[in-house]
Amino acid sequence: MAFRTRIKVCFGDIDNAGIVYYPRFMHYFHLAIEEFFAGGLGIDYADVLHKRNLALPTVHLESDFRRRLKFGDRIDMEVRVINIGSTSITWGYRGYLVDDEEDIVVEGHNVTVCVKNDTFEKIDVPEWLIQGLKTYMETLDKE
Amino acid sequence: MAFRTRIKVCFGDIDNAGIVYYPRFMHYFHLAIEEFFAGGLGIDYADVLHKRNLALPTVHLESDFRRRLKFGDRIDMEVRVINIGSTSITWGYRGYLVDDEEDIVVEGHNVTVCVKNDTFEKIDVPEWLIQGLKTYMETLDKE
């Protein structure tokens, strides 16, 4: 099964229509990536930035919002690696309502490019990251 | 010229890579919609929600991020009406760096559906909104 992390909708995520403010879903995507690095790759995302000098700014995003969320809802956000390019990685996300596997709340993907965190110079996807992602994906295939 | 609103990148919009946290761009899109209702249609967005009982949750989003933004940058965010469906509206956004018309920072569009704000029952795009959007678009065509 692909990596998943649990996210609770908090009081402050709610907007004036009484549901999750939709930019917060992108924040949930990012939280999931942070957890994926720690839990799926075994590399702290803060270390990616500050020790390995790699940042992953988003250059493209698509998302479908299938269900409105309310305060107190919990979702399991799944992270997948859709593509590893020469300088970019495409990440997929799928959020399931907890306790209801059939109920997809949000789906999306984004493309991030690799840049040096200090200079923002574009670089190739580092070898350590390619290896980490491939090992992770092979583990998934074996399951 | 299409409706534009100026947005300043504030200190708190910046993330740990030193640039605008990408979910904030979706917040900028929303700020632009709020200003568009007031400035382009002459209807306060709070009144749309609370007096006209209409909410516009987003069901689909696509966005391209062409340029990183830093604290203090200012963008002019343009709002366009791309399509008016039976129950949905497609909005387009284009953010230009202030003082550099050639420099597109972000582009995107989202699809919102019309629901009653109190019950979230799906409804047709209200006639007052269709008329407002059409009048706005005709004004643009004449320029």
Next chain:
Amino acid sequence: MAFRTRIKVCFGDIDNAGIVYYPRFMHYFHLAIEEFFAGGLGIDYADVLHKRNLALPTVHLESDFRRRLKFGDRIDMEVRVINIGSTSITWGYRGYLVDDEEDIVVEGHNVTVCVKNDTFEKIDVPEWLIQGLKTYMETLDKE
């Protein structure tokens, strides 16, 4: 021991000085209250709002920030009940850096008043909440 909840500093909490944007600490206080209701009182905070029709707007706040926090830091936020007035409750917060009990990151308290969530009419602290808070405090005393 008083109720505690663990909070992880996320990428998006960081500001342009590279540390947690200080308004996020108030968000952490609120997250802790949300968890306190669920974990300390056994009442979901969403139900407090939407089933029991009670909201707890803050009217006064004081806080001391003793240590800067960075992305990836984790704190245990403690919630205490300092005072139960006729219409108000005073809550205390103390955030400890995880794995370092001596290291207090942030301390503060706020005063919330009880209002009906639908009308914002000021009301007395409800009996069910007084009882819940007292039972919680007695449990602490016995430890």
Next chain:
Amino acid sequence: MAFRTRIKVCFGDIDNAGIVYYPRFMHYFHLAIEEFFAGGLGIDYADVLHKRNLALPTVHLESDFRRRLKFGDRIDMEVRVINIGSTSITWGYRGYLVDDEEDIVVEGHNVTVCVKNDTFEKIDVPEWLIQGLKTYMETLDKE
């Protein structure tokens, strides 16, 4: 009259009780400081951080919330300099509802310390900042 900046309550500032999420008021305080540097002192706050290498983390905060705010409300946030210490500055804030000078929405003050933005080493309030603040305060006195 002390420096003031106008802040509009946006859709995303609202919480699940239908009013401004109280940590957003601290964000408003910070927005006001950012505008104060640009408009009151003539120094861009981004330049303070990145050219003058000065950051101003908050070490103490007190605030009173006198009135709930809703989406669409506008406030004029006033910034005052309460005290200039050797390494700290105390800032005062007072938010007025626009078009109703009698209606104070929020009041507060915070103490910031001066540190180097790159190393977070504590430093004395820089001379250029003392001079700027004093000139600003003298201008106020003459009015």
